Amino acid sequence: MSDAHQVRLAQGATLERQGRIPEAVVLYQSVVAERPELGDVWYDLGRLLRRMRRLDDALAAYDQALAQGARDPQEIHLNRAVIFAEDLNRPDAAETELKTALALSPAYAPARLNLGNLYEDAGRRDEARQAYEAVLAAEPSHGTALARLAGVQATATPDDPLIGRLRSALAATPEGLEQADLGFALGRILDAAGDYDAAFHAYAAANQASAALARAKGVVYDPAKAEALVDRLIAATPAPVAALEDDDPAAAPIFICGMFRSGSTLVERILGGHSGVRAGGELDLLPTLAANVFNPFPEALGVFDDASRRKIRDVYLNAVRERVPGVGVVTDKRPDNILYIGLAKTLFPKARIIHTVRNPIDNALSVFFLHLSYDMAYALDLEHAAHWTAQERRLAAHWKSVWPDDVHEVDYDDLVARGEPAVRDLVQACGLAWEPSVMDFHQRQGPVRTASVWQVREPLYARASGRWKNYAPHLDDLRAALNRYGLARYGLDG
Structure with missing residues (x-):
């Protein structure tokens, strides 16, 4: 890649950080027009086109990224699945993309989690459970998968093993998004088990953890601004x-x-x-x-x-x-x-x-x-x-x-x-x-x-x-x- 191309790509990355997405797209397009074999640039172009809601163009850019041998093809298939599921209401196409990603990388947890979520959307509870359990089989400490597994639990009893697993995972998880996910999941399963006092305390702790993350991002509910x-x-x-x-x-x-x-x-x-x-x-x-x-x-x-x-x-x-x-x-x-x-x-x-x-x-x-x-x-x-x-x-x-x-x-x-x-x-x-x-x-x-x-x-x-x-x-x-x-x-x- 020439120095001129590298300069344009660096400018494009700066524009993206500044939120000037259309200008960044123009720069990336100029690079792939001259160097179409740069699969990773096609990938970045696909990301930005999706942010502009140019969905067909984004899918086409991802296709080019795959054809030109971009890194991490499983991630490209995941991104295509997100467009199909969230933007185009085509869950069957999304499922195909996710299964392709898993064929390339069977241990790729993001694709397995998204597949589970797709099954939840479709009401396929057992398949969703299997997807989350597959992640946990490979990564027993995967907090998000454990929280999702609790989310598809239809009923619970006070001695449900999942309650103990969630509490153990919470104790071992540092502050952050995963801790909040686990806390909300624990509240939900305790509610289902009828232990309402414990459920409320779990929900309150989960909201405190989530609020700390929000504050770190500068997000605070301001009643005066709402009014x-x-x-x-x-x-x-x-x-x-x-x-x-x-x-x-x-x-x-x-x-x-x-x-x-x-x-x-x-x-x-x-x-x-x-x-x-x-x-x-x-x-x-x-x-x-x-x-x-x-x-x-x-x-x-x-x-x-x-x-x-x-x-x-x-x-x-x-x-x-x-x-x-x-x-x-x-x-x-x-x-x-x-x-x-x-x-x-x-x-x-x-x-x-x-x-x-x-x-x-x-x-x-x-x-x-x-x-x-x-x-x-x-x-x-x-x-x-x-x-x-x-x-x-x-x-x-x-x-x-x-x-x-x-x-x-x-x-x-x-x-x-x-x-x-x-x-x-x-x-x-x-x-x-x-x-x-x-x-x-x-x-x-x-x-x-x-x-x-x-x-x-x-x-x-x-x-x-x-x-x-x-x-x-x-x-x-x-x-x-x-x-x-x-x-x-x-x-x-x-």
């Missing part, structure tokens, strides 16, 4: 707009939002059984557009003309067609879609909005019991979870006031208690005709890529409602916070 964000979103709400002349009402998505763990996956799973609906899953299109097109967001929403709206709308629709092929209205389900309803209604004036809610004390516990992304830093502290719940509901009430006919609230506790009548209300709110098949959601095949992967494979049940009662002795501070934020009217003493 300011909601204030900005409300103040910058664009006036309702008319549909564009070439708008197809049938193309307007159904946007599903709400607190994480408030029933949004269940709602999408139900709607996905309708012949006129395609379940899109957790699409990242609205936040990506907000970050890359509207500067500053949300204030820039009010200055876009019809030509700009049309162009951005088509970008969204083209991305949906790439990821969710077929005919029918697409559901775009992300809890944080609540932040982007103004954008959604600007692009799609006919869009329906489904906002999911749940008893806030159960909801707060549910997020506290999961190892979530640091984007949801409120989940690390029960009082912060109560605060964000209040802000999220304040924002939802605002959207409802602006678009009263298009925003429909689904209460998870009411949904599981009433069953079909509540589902009929949901279907009608989406402008759909009733089809009995929507009630068969628990029997439906297809991946579920959220923490509700196992729950939505069961019929409607109410046992998650009132779960907080198992933990009542530990919830005085949460009760006080809910009262402080005006959320104490939800039957917490029932």
